[in-house]
Amino acid sequence: MSAIPDTVQYRCPLADGSVLTLTATRRPRLNRAEVKCSVPGDARLAERMQQVLRLARLTEAGFDTRDQVVLSLDRCPPEGERGWELAAVLADRGVRGLLRLPPGLLANGWSDAWERGRVAGHTLTTAPGGEILLGGAGGLPHLGLLSGHADPGAAVSTARAWFPLYSGEAGGMAWVEVSVHPLAQAPGAEPQEEEQTIAAPGHDAARQLAVRQVLCGARHFDGRALGRWRTAVRFGGGEFAGRSWELALVMADRLARGREFVPRGRLIASGASSAWHAGRIDAVEGIEAKCALLLCEAGPGDRILLPRAWQEGLPAGFAEQLRMQGASLACVERIGII
Amino acid sequence: MMLGFFKRAAPAVDACELGRSVVALAVPAGAAPPAGCQAVVVGTDGRTRRLQAARKIEAREGETAYAFHPGPYTADLQPFEAAPEIGLRTSFAVDAPDPQASQQRFDLYLAAEVAGRLELAAQVAAIEAALRHELATGGLDLPPCTTLDEWNAFRQGLNQLLYMRFGITVDDCVPVDLGETRDFAQVLAARAAAPAEAIVSAAPAAQPTANAPGERFDPAAADAKALRRLFLELPCLMCGLRLAAMPAEPAQFQRQQALLQRLDLVSVGVNAMPALALAAPNQPLPAMEQSRRARHSRRACVSLDEAWALLARLRQAGEAALPQLYGEAERIVANLEADCAGRRSVSADEEAA
Numbered sequence: 254m255s256a257i258p259d260t261v262q263y264r265c266p267l268a269d270g271s272v273l274t275l276t277a278t279r280r281p282r283l284n285r286a287e288v289k290c291s292v293p294g295d296a297r298l299a300e301r302m303q304q305v306l307r308l309a310r311l312t313e314a315g316f317d318t319r320d321q322v323v324l325s326l327d328r329c330p331p332e333g334e335r336g337w338e339l340a341a342v343l344a345d346r347g348v349r350g351l352l353r354l355p356p357g358l359l360a361n362g363w364s365d366a367w368e369r370g371r372v373a374g375h376t377l378t379t380a381p382g383g384e385i386l387l388g389g390a391g392g393l394p395h396l397g398l399l400s401g402h403a404d405p406g407a408a409v410s411t412a413r414a415w416f417p418l419y420s421g422e423a424g425g426m427a428w429v430e431v432s433v434h435p436l437a438q439a440p441g442a443e444p445q446e447e448e449q450t451i452a453a454p455g456h457d458a459a460r461q462l463a464v465r466q467v468l469c470g471a472r473h474f475d476g477r478a479l480g481r482w483r484t485a486v487r488f489g490g491g492e493f494a495g496r497s498w499e500l501a502l503v504m505a506d507r508l509a510r511g512r513e514f515v516p517r518g519r520l521i522a523s524g525a526s527s528a529w530h531a532g533r534i535d536a537v538e539g540i541e542a543k544c545a546l547l548l549c550e551a552g553p554g555d556r557i558l559l560p561r562a563w564q565e566g567l568p569a570g571f572a573e574q575l576r577m578q579g580a581s582l583a584c585v586e587r588i589g590i591i
Numbered sequence: 592m593m594l595g596f597f598k599r600a601a602p603a604v605d606a607c608e609l610g611r612s613v614v615a616l617a618v619p620a621g622a623a624p625p626a627g628c629q630a631v632v633v634g635t636d637g638r639t640r641r642l643q644a645a646r647k648i649e650a651r652e653g654e655t656a657y658a659f660h661p662g663p664y665t666a667d668l669q670p671f672e673a674a675p676e677i678g679l680r681t682s683f684a685v686d687a688p689d690p691q692a693s694q695q696r697f698d699l700y701l702a703a704e705v706a707g708r709l710e711l712a713a714q715v716a717a718i719e720a721a722l723r724h725e726l727a728t729g730g731l732d733l734p735p736c737t738t739l740d741e742w743n744a745f746r747q748g749l750n751q752l753l754y755m756r757f758g759i760t761v762d763d764c765v766p767v768d769l770g771e772t773r774d775f776a777q778v779l780a781a782r783a784a785a786p787a788e789a790i791v792s793a794a795p796a797a798q799p800t801a802n803a804p805g806e807r808f809d810p811a812a813a814d815a816k817a818l819r820r821l822f823l824e825l826p827c828l829m830c831g832l833r834l835a836a837m838p839a840e841p842a843q844f845q846r847q848q849a850l851l852q853r854l855d856l857v858s859v860g861v862n863a864m865p866a867l868a869l870a871a872p873n874q875p876l877p878a879m880e881q882s883r884r885a886r887h888s889r890r891a892c893v894s895l896d897e898a899w900a901l902l903a904r905l906r907q908a909g910e911a912a913l914p915q916l917y918g919e920a921e922r923i924v925a926n927l928e929a930d931c932a933g934r935r936s937v938s939a940d941e942e943a944a
Contacts, residue, residue, distance in 0.1 A: 284932075314727035315897075317922050318929035403673045408783035410673075410775070434783070435776035477676070477770040504735060508673070511775040512768075513735045515671040517727070520735060556734040585736045 257350030263358045265340040266385065267330060268376045272359075273337055274327040277344035282321040288345070291325045298329065302341055308367035309342040312396060313351065322348055335363035336376035339388045342367065342396070352399060353552045362388020369406055370396040400519050400554070401428075403509060409434045412508035414520045416501040417550070418493050419542035426521070426550055427490035429498055431505040433482040447472065447479050453486040464502065470529030471503040471588065478510060497537040500524030500558060503588060518554030518580070521547065532587040536562035544568050553579030561586040610660030614685070615701055615709040618658045620650035628658040631698050637823040639698035641688060657701050659709070661685040663762055666715040667769060670722055670733055675778060678769040683718075683753065686760045694827070696758030703823040704816075714757070721756050721896060722749070730900050751903035755831070756896070810878075810885035814867045817888035820895060821931075825858040828898050832920070835905040838913055846917045853924050860931050870937045880938055887933035894926045 257279075265273040288310075290302040302324065310316070322345055330337055339362030346352040361375040372388035372395065386393055394411070395404035401413035411432040418427050436450055448465040456464070464486050472478035486502065500522040507513035508520065523543055524534045540563055547557055548571070557580055559567075564584040572582045609616055609625055624630045630642040635653045642648060642656075650656045662684035669678045685697050701709070725731040731748045732741060750761050829851055838844045867884055870876040876884075901923060905916055 282929075314724070316926065319922065319925045405672050406782070408779050410779060412673075433779075435780040437780075477768065481776045508735070510676070511674045512676045512770070513674060514677065514733045514737065515673050516734050517729055517732075554729065558736055581732065581734055581741070583734070583736050583738050583741070585738075588736060 258348065261344050261347040261354075261356065263340045263344045263347070263354075263360060265337045265361050266359055266377065267334055267336055267361075268378050269331060273330055273340075275324060275337065275340050275344050276327070277322055277324045277348040279320050279322055279348045282319055285321050287318060287321060289321060289323045290341075291323070293326070293329055295329045298326075302326075302337075305338050305341060305367055306345045309345065309370070309396070311368045312370040313346075317349070320349060334376060336361040338363045338367070339372055339375075339386070339393070343386075350553075354399075358386060359384065360386040360388075362386070362393065364388065369404075371404065371406075372396065398430075400517075401505070401508065402515060403511075410509045410511065412505050414501040414505035414508070414522055415490075416498045416521065416523050417543040417546045418491055419539040419546065425491055425546070427488065427493055427498070429502045429505050430487040430489065431502065431509045432485045432487075433506075433509045436481055436483045438480075445480070450482065451484045451486065453488075456488070463496070463499075467499045467502055467526075467529055468506055470526075471506065471532070473530045474532040474588070475507070475512065478512070482510065495537070496525040497523045497539070499526060499529070500534060500560075500588075503529065504558065507588070516554065516556035518552055518556065520556050520558070521551070522558040524558065524560045524585075532589060534560045534585055534587060536560045540566050541568070544571055548574055548578075551575050551578050551580035555580040557582045559584050609658060610662065612711050613660075613708065614662075614664070614711055614714050615657045615659035615705060617707045618648060618656050620648055620654070620656055622656075623647055624658045625660075628660050631657045631659065631701055633657065633698075633702045637702045637819070639694060639702050641695065641698060657705070659685060659697075659701070661687070662759075664711055664714075666711070666718075667767065667772075668715070668719050668722060669769070669773075670719075670726055672723065675773045675775050676768065676770045678767050678773075679764050680767045681718075681764045682762045683759045684762055686754070686758060696755065698758070699823065699827055700757050703820045706816075718753060718757065718759075721752060721900065724896065725752060725900050728897070730904055747907060748904070751907055752900055755903035755906070756899045808882075808885070808889075810882040811867060814881075814885040814888050817885070817892045818861065818864060820892050821861045821888070824895055824899075825854065825861060828895070828902065829854045829858065831902045832905070835902055836908070836910075836913060839910060840913075843910075843913045843917060846921075850917065850920050850924055853928065857924070857927050857931055860935070864931075865935060876937065883939055884934050884936075887930045891927055891930035891934065894923050894930065897923050898927075 260276065260278045262274060262276050265275060267273055288303050288306045290299040290306070292298045292302065306324070324341060324344060326337065340360040343352065343354060343358065343360055347354050361377055362372045363376060364371050364373045366373070372393050374389035375387040375392065377387070393399065395407065397404060398411065398413060401415070403410045403412045409432050411430060413428045413430045415426045415428045418425055436445070447469045451465045451468050453461050453464045468484065484506070488498070501520070504513065504520055504522050508515060523537055525537050526533050526535050537560065544567060551557060557575065559582065561584045575582050609628055618624070618630070624642070630648050631639055632642060632648070632650050633639050633655045648656045663682050664684070665680065665682040667678045668681050669675060688695050722731070726733055731745055731752065733745050734741065737745070746764060749764060753759050753761055832847070832851060832854070836847070838847055867881055868876055898920070901916065901919055908916055
């Protein structure tokens, strides 16, 4: 099990083009305040930062008063700049091991509702290059989405599931995000085709068609899903080919529609099917590469779903190793309970 | 003597809901326990005794007598807030008294947490909250596409949790599709149609915290309730921790002893807790500080719930799992100590630095 770091450092690009560095450290609390913040030359901003962190902590499940987190900015940000808030909240969680994020992460976002985990938006005016985590719609609208969970107060239910990539040099985790909103149906109108209510903006016709067919099939199997939802599907995390994203898409859809048990961490799935309408899961390719990748990526609370056909071919000690890392594995034949 | 013989029994209370929508009900002394019900007498000091097969409830001055119906009751639990259409149809009952225990857990639950009347809806909400908290913190696991082994482990954990926390036993628990009664699409549509203010109330009830003022509650009532729970339950928790496991390994045994000692100190501190409204004798405490103190005592009750859940895990854990569980116990005890110290302190500045 990987030890929790004592120090994390995240960065926050600002609207004026400069980059702010946030450093969070963790130490025994010894009757001090649970969060301490410091900003060079601005005590009021430090106070505001402490308030942000305390509010954001309300959305956590448990609490531990043995640790003190000390968070500092490397310089005072410009007047009125609030983009550092998201990076501060993430650093506070990262240093306590609640989130596993890449070191040196770039993040920008602000919110007026940290106590509900919402992220309202970001302060960047120009589109930045490279990997950056932006708050707000289109990026990260809710802190829970970092582990794929839906915002419990939002009118659009959005959930994510991850799937491992192995093709080419671009191995890594990609995610699929499903957002559902109730379908408003005019009384007396002809019921819409399910395929017409599902959209995957920004993808070519073949991918659109594949997404629609998979979701229609899986919803047919579900029994209580057809004709109720307007759906948007988004992919992220890299280019990919093949069909092993199908299971992740189906599970994200079930999570978003509130019809599946929710994992504590991320849901990571690899699998396809030629008969989603029967709920069956078929094998996909790349077992060795994907298992190696899963061992690197799996963290506490993650749930990994693989096709039943892989059960015999898994590397020795794979499930035990995952359990040591806090993740759980199931090789499943069909979706649904047991 | 003759007069006593002819005296009429005390009037019956509205006991007909017992066993249906009410689990337990305070009944006046002298009444006969309703049919099918058992009686528990709770003293002012929180001591309880069960009246076995009594024809008339005998209670002394100041004691409260409860009649409860052992059930079984059936309810649909929703284990995840984000998944309203999948649930657990659970039927549970108040257990027959365990002859080995000096005090039944359900009696303690009545004494510590129930005031006058325990509705079935309130009981189910409490069960659901305990279940959700355990699932969120990882004490129980109910992942998507649950396998049979995982389901069995979950069922055992649930049985233990509800027995340790409420003194009730789970007769049956099956996953069900709640789509017929709960429509998630309608919930979402209502959220979209509602003004922003209503969405606030739909958001999850935030875990009580010590340092984020803002929400409204009655400090005096909340504090008294929380302190009563701490006062009554901490000794039973220590007893449970002692009985739950006897570590063979010296290091673990020492950890257990250290935990017991710290809990003992917390318990002593709770028994000598200063009054909520006084900073010092004859010195009133400002209202802000009073609600800060009450928030601390309320958060200490969260730790209390976690401790019961941990005890349930300890009872079914083997020696190999002890180090991890004692680590968890150390966190809970540290939280209890911190909140009791916060409840004792006169101002927030004392703790901050």
